[in-house]
Amino acid sequence: MPLLHEPDGAQVGLRLEDGPQPDIEALRTALTTDPAESWSGVTVGAEEATDGLDLFLASVADGWALLTAQRGAIQAxxxxxxxxxxxxxxxxxxGASFAYRVLRKISGQERWEFGAVGHGPHATPVARQLTDLISRWDRNHRGGPGPHIELLPTSIPTTDLPPGRVVPKRHTHTVLTWDRRPSSDT
Structure with missing residues (x-):
């Protein structure tokens, strides 16, 4: 995992699963730039699970990654x-800008709003991209059945795969499709 900030106790890492590797030096520089915030309007309760959102982001977003941090980086x-x-x-x-998900407490409530903090020359657009995805999940998939997942052999040409997000693996194509949740007003 590439480190964007290396001092012991204050390390910040960015783990990317697949796809082209970004310019690590550019991302290190991005971390030193002033952050840009974007807020989604989507809220969550203290005990509410968000694993559906995490899976949605991981399966639909190009450039998806996990940001890791040590306490010293946060304290600084x-x-x-x-x-x-x-x-x-x-x-x-x-490959020179990134954003990560954050929360802020809603005053007087036990709820938090999802947002994003972006860094780099395109900090604002990438932060908005992340909050747009959070809003899309909330609007279309939150509380729904989750994705339909198919595992198909790699012998099937990619042109013959069903529609959806294709995650190529050594022996299989994993295809994830997110159907819209049923409307509550029907």
Whole structure:
């Protein structure tokens, strides 16, 4: 996992699963830029599970990554992730900007709003991209059945695969399709 900030006790890492590797030096520089925030309007309760959102982001977002951090990086004000061991993040197409998911408490309530903090030359657009995906999940998939997952052998040409997000693996193609949740007003 590439480290964007290396001092012991204050390390910040960015783990990317697949796809082209971004410019690590550019991302290290991005981390030192002023952050840009975007807020989704999507809220969550203290005990409410968000694993459906995490799976949605991982399966639909190009440039999906996990941001990891040690406490020293947070105490220094470098970043403020939700989970130290892996907060959903996006690296934008230029490979020199990234955003990660954050929460802010709603005053007077036991609810928090999802947002994103972006860094780099395209900090604002990549933060908005992440909050747009969070809003899409909330609007179309939250509380729904989750994705339909098919495992198909690699002998099937990619042109013959069903529609959906294809995750190529050594022996299989994993195809994830997110159907819209049923409307509550029907």
């Amino acid at each position: 004000g470098l970043i403020r992730p939700i989970v130290l061991t892996g907060t959903p993040a996006l690296v934008d197409n230029d």
